[in-house]
Amino acid sequence: MPIPTLRVARPTNDLAALVPFYRDGLGLEIIGHFEEHQGFDGIMLGAPGAPYHFEFTQHPEHDAGRAPSQDNLIVFYLPDAQEWDRAVARMRTAGYAPVAAFNPYWDRNGQTFEDPDGYRVVLQNAAWG
Incomplete structure (x- = not known):
């Protein structure tokens, strides 16, 4: 069975503020964008060859608001300690400090x-499963 591509799509009020977090902090690449597509602007970011990407959209007449809780998470499992260290360092270098998790796990x-x-995005130094 082929692996499907996962798109995590959500609205925002400020595309320009999100791009540095996902591009510079997480190290994702811009893989597509659009402007004024049926009233929406949007951007897609992903990792080359990965079966997932993020899509963020903005509409001038829609207030997207903020995350409903501190436990709305995307988790990246990075089992290699050096890869995990590099990912955390990249986030910090981009200006993003870690926050205490709502769930201490x-x-x-x-x-x-x-x-x-x-x-919230968790960089987890563990293997999936």
Whole structure:
């Protein structure tokens, strides 16, 4: 069975503020963008060859608000310690300091970072499963 591509799509009020977090901090690449597509502007960011990417959209007449809680997470499992160290260092170098996880489980082997909309990304130094 082929692996499907996962797109995580959500609105924002400020595309320009999100791009540095996902591009410079997480190291994702801009893989597409659009302007005024049926009233929406948007950008897609992903990792080359990865079966996932993020899409953020903005509409001038829609207030996207902030994350509904501090436990809205995207988790990246990075089992290699050196790769994990590089990922955390990249976030810090880009100006994003870790925050305490709402669920302390994520602080045991990971670091949590909050994007400008209040959504959180965990860099977890563990294998999936």
